[in-house]
Amino acid sequence: MEQAVNRYVHHTGRVTSLSHPPATVPGVKPSSSTPPSPANRVRIIALATLTAFCCTAALAQTPAAPTPTPEPVTELRFQDFFKLPVGAKGLEISPALRQADGTAVALTGYMVQQEVPSNGVFLLTPRPVQMSEHADGDADDLPPATVLVKLAPEQHDWAVPHVRGLIRITGVLSVGREEGHDGRVSWVQLQLAPDATRGMSTQEFALYMQALQHGH
């Protein structure tokens, strides 16, 4: 779990002063004034350093809602991915999905609830699915139209905590076979831009750390 612990989604668009605890980071309103534990402070600072290092271009900007992707975005629906119902053999990619390959699309779906959040990726499905990957592995309840969503390359080892309910995300679609390091194969991937993720408030981060503390 160390990888997930050392990075978290934190991007405020502002320089984080290293000498101040994050409770005073401008633009972030923590709902409690309890400073994070020393360990967490180290992690926040460590990431703030990384943020400062990586995101120099963003530092001069005022914190605001991230700008939406400027180019036209196709609204894609999961039910349009493959020919439904599925035939006697494998899946057949629909013309709509083929056309969307390589373009900016918006998808509305549910983040798959996994036992342990993966770093830099999550799965998106048309209906909520919970996975017990420790118990079941690849024998899963995922529908065929499942998208592997990837955070921006510079966020590849960041953990995205599970978000409940429908989310709408925008990114560049790619259609084709891709094998993960664990051997799991995906056929539809969505590449997010860095601004698809935003920072956590101090309390959100503290709660997230608390939840991870007892992780596998």
Next chain:
Amino acid sequence: MARLSILGAALLVATAAQAAPTVSRLTPPSELFSSGNAAPVIARFLPGQRFDLQATVRPDDASQTITAARFAIDGKTVDGNVAIKICGKDCLTGVPANAAITTMRAVSVKKPGIHTFTVTATQSDGQTITATGNFEVVPLLAGGQKVKNIIVMLGDGMGAAQRTAARIVAGGYAQGKVINPLAMDTFPVTGMVKTASLNSVVTDSSPGMTSYVSGNKNNNNEEGVFPDDTTDPFDNPRIEYLSEYLHRTQGKALGLVTTADVFDATPAGNAVHSSNRGAGTGIVDQYLDDRKLTGLTVLMGGGRKWFVPATVPGSARGDKTDYAFSATDAHTADIVKRWGASAGALDKDRDLLADFQAAGYAYAADKTALDAIDTKRTDKLLGLFSHSNMNVALDKIDGRRGKARGITGRVVDDYGFPDQPMLDEMTTKALAVLEHQKNGFVLMVEGASIDKQAHNMDTERWMLDTIEFDRAIKLVQEFAAKRGDTLVIVTADHECSGAALIGGSRVSDARLQELVREGGSANVRDKVVGIYEQAGFPKYKLGADGYPETTDIDHRLLVGYGANADRYEDFRTNDRPVQDSQQPFVKKEPLAAYPANPLARDVDGKFLVTGQVPGDSAVHTATDIPLSAFGPGAWSFTGVQDNTDVFFKMAQAANGVVLPQGLALAKPVQRKK
């Protein structure tokens, strides 16, 4: 010689004057090797049941290597090739590169009793090392009737609470008496099973299955093999399965029916040997490649994604999860030579579905096709009804009733497989095909998603899966009762989630929905949960199809979870997701983080039940599970038994039914007229 810990070995090496090679692992596992105690005996085999001998030998110095090894049983050297594999980069972290894996494949012993076995290895400087272990050969007794067919009904994760819940929902109660018993409740013999694995009191589905069908404990995540020190998941020391043993010695066939992806641990743990239950490509390939060892003739379930070439969209096939044994390196070449197994190949582009069909298997992709199978002319059957796991009973039944709980319509439509069979329909077809087998068969039928939905703490879905499972049991019982030559056992690999039937709802469903809208534990728990006599007898109305018309009844059965993760509970059937495309509240902003204050009233009105386990899923428990038996040989299954005991009882029944010791017949009594 007792095994030395790595530290001990290092210490030994440090005192250079006394350096010697060491044996760090000896297989089959034994307490004699691990701790020096002759009891309990860990590994047990039938007379003639095949297994591998293996030892990991570590030279005492980086410059040394292991040059020779031999195995002996009861002091007598075992004839045959000993493969020596020098680790290099192929072993687990912490195992030195010059360690040697020495293996003798497919040995067997006929003589009953406890046997000691030794490995003697020679190092390049001439030093030798010997290590000793033991195993037991359990005798087969001459008995009465030989059981022709053995059917194992495996309710994954199905403990006593799951059975009771299904009974309450499907059977109903009147003033404390059950109205319609579950089929499994009518089996005459019930025992308890201890479910521990080789490395934990809490098992998983891999050793949970293989203990029953190999007579031996395996590590969690491993099936049909003992642990080893290599990273290759297919080269582990094997243990012959019941299916393989009975196919080889009696010509029996094997049938596997499941609602899970067919590569999953429970079906695979009857036919495939792997230390990685997730190595899907190799597992499904071996179903076909090694059918002459297992006698596999019927295979049904989900998991079509493994059977189409990697070039076809949706395929999950990949080289990382595939198997290929060497033609030259004896370490794996001997698996082919001595077990008669296939060598395999890294062939992710293989059209496995077409290969099954070419091998004579009739193929059904959905219920319509399954119904069309002429079982009089079919002796081999493959059914692949979904991409991975099949949809659960509640969703399949909703599909048949035209109930739109999904996004596009019915849940089965969302998944793209609108015509999936129920487990009892699959079982009927399996029996009709298998009953042609003149030497009989071993059939395993799994209600797979009892466990999967219990992990999700989705009460209604596992309850209905248990009902679906019982409907399949009823059919099997009728089959066995008609024939009189079939042994049926209903069991579970382990319990899942610590399900507890805590009571009944004190309110109607309409009132429950109001309370959910108000939210929080004060409303959803305190005003709802009826304990003790407040629970009464929840009454579910069954439809003509045998399943509840609705699970959202007034005064429903309430289930808690002892092995739960944090969850939000509202006691209602997880229907249409709380926020869906009909509702405007779709999060459009950049991804949110962890909810700010989970203890507050949740937007969907549920109350937080804090879990005892980390993560998001409920987990397996170590609790014993009930086993029920029917048919000739059923009497053996009473009492509290180890899961490995079940294997020997089934094998005995196939050899001739014996009445177990301690189950004495009553002495005849003289009665005065």
